[in-house]
Amino acid sequence: MALEGKVAVVTGAAQGLGKGFSEILLKNGAKVALLDVAEVAGKSLKESLDEQYGPDRTLFIPCDVQSQQQFKAAIQKTVETFGQLDIFCNNAGIINEVDWEKAVSVNLMGVVRGTYLALEHMNKLSGGQGGVIVNIASIAGLGPLLSVPVYTATKHGVVGFTRAMADASKESGYGIRFNLICPTFVQTDILNALQSPAILGQFSNLEDSTKKLMEQHGILDVSQVTEAFLQLVLDETKDGAALMVLSKGSQYSTFPSII
Ligand SMILES: NC(=O)c1ccc[n+]([C@@H]2O[C@H](COP(=O)([O-])OP(=O)(O)OC[C@H]3O[C@@H](n4cnc5c(N)ncnc54)[C@H](O)[C@@H]3O)[C@@H](O)[C@H]2O)c1
Numbered sequence: 088m089a090l091e092g093k094v095a096v097v098t099g100a101a102q103g104l105g106k107g108f109s110e111i112l113l114k115n116g117a118k119v120a121l122l123d124v125a126e127v128a129g130k131s132l133k134e135s136l137d138e139q140y141g142p143d144r145t146l147f148i149p150c151d152v153q154s155q156q157q158f159k160a161a162i163q164k165t166v167e168t169f170g171q172l173d174i175f176c177n178n179a180g181i182i183n184e185v186d187w188e189k190a191v192s193v194n195l196m197g198v199v200r201g202t203y204l205a206l207e208h209m210n211k212l213s214g215g216q217g218g219v220i221v222n223i224a225s226i227a228g229l230g231p232l233l234s235v236p237v238y239t240a241t242k243h244g245v246v247g248f249t250r251a252m253a254d255a256s257k258e259s260g261y262g263i264r265f266n267l268i269c270p271t272f273v274q275t276d277i278l279n280a281l282q283s284p285a286i287l288g289q290f291s292n293l294e295d296s297t298k299k300l301m302e303q304h305g306i307l308d309v310s311q312v313t314e315a316f317l318q319l320v321l322d323e324t325k326d327g328a329a330l331m332v333l334s335k336g337s338q339y340s341t342f343p344s345i346i
């Protein structure tokens with residue numbers, strides 16, 4: 088998939104990985120709708136992207152992925168402005184083991200919501216042009232991260248949902264590829280959760296064990312993950328794939344086969 092003229096939506100786009108995904112899509116020719124709850128950061132990012140790419144290449148739309156109404160309106164506005172939708176990245180995510188229902192709501196329900204809303208515009212069976220949906224999980228979606236059990240559960244949920252959607256799409260003919268990015272630790276603000284008893288709650292005692300894990304795994308730069316993301320967007324042979332991004336490089340996860 089060449090990106091010139093393609094239109095993308097990225098959630099949680101105001102900073103961190105979402106900002107990186109948006110920038111690499113722009114660099115490669117796409118138009119990008121930046122969705123985020125953080126209005127100040129989102130508007131400021133749009134201003135700086137306007138200087139680099141011109142005002143017609145991006146939209147910033149305040150949007151909480153927990154709100155069906157806001158999310159639906161944001162996607163509608165993207166399609167009305169840019170005329171189509173080809174690439175959808177469900178990236179918004181949080182860690183909150185205290186308000187764990189919010190973590191489930193943002194990380195898992197937000198991904199399901201975004202995917203179903205995107206399908207309304209992208210599904211070839213309902214008049215769309217097809218495309219690719221990339222969901223951002225984590226290696227905590229493939230194995231346990233002890234200090235954040237609910238976060239771990241949501242990311243496992245994102246992995247299972249995305250793989251099932253890939254199979255549903257192939258079988259039904261949606262014309263949409265579904266892929267996953269599963270990074271190890273990346274240098275973004277989400278790592279601050281580790282030092283916050285208000286976020287880790289009853290698992291705060293596991294800070295040192297998590298730090299040890301972080302030393303073993305290393306901490307990636309955002310750019311290492313955005314390169315992997317671009318690969319999954321562009322490579323038409325990848326569907327239902329989970330690309331782990333690790334310090335030693337990127338590799339596709341294998342899963343037990345079911346007869
Ligand atoms: N940084 C890491 O170590 C790491 C590793 C693996 C996976 N991830 C995943 O990458 C994704 C991005 O995280 P990040 O590291 O860039 O964190 P981050 O905290 O820097 O960025 C998250 C962004 O999501 C936005 N957001 C939060 N709740 C939202 C909501 N309800 N609706 C819309 N936007 C919302 C925030 O405002 C922020 O801009 C998350 O899904 C995270 O789980 C991160």
Ligand SMILES: CC/C=C\C[C@H](O)/C=C/C=C\C=C\C=C\[C@@H](O)[C@@H](O)C/C=C\CCC(=O)O
Nearest residue numbers: 225226227229230231232271272277278280281
């Ligand atoms: C405080 C948490 C901060 C950020 C969350 C973010 O998603 C980062 C997660 C990083 C690490 C998770 C580690 C989990 C490790 C193990 O469970 C392991 O079994 C994972 C499975 C596969 C890894 C493959 C490999 O290392 O080769």
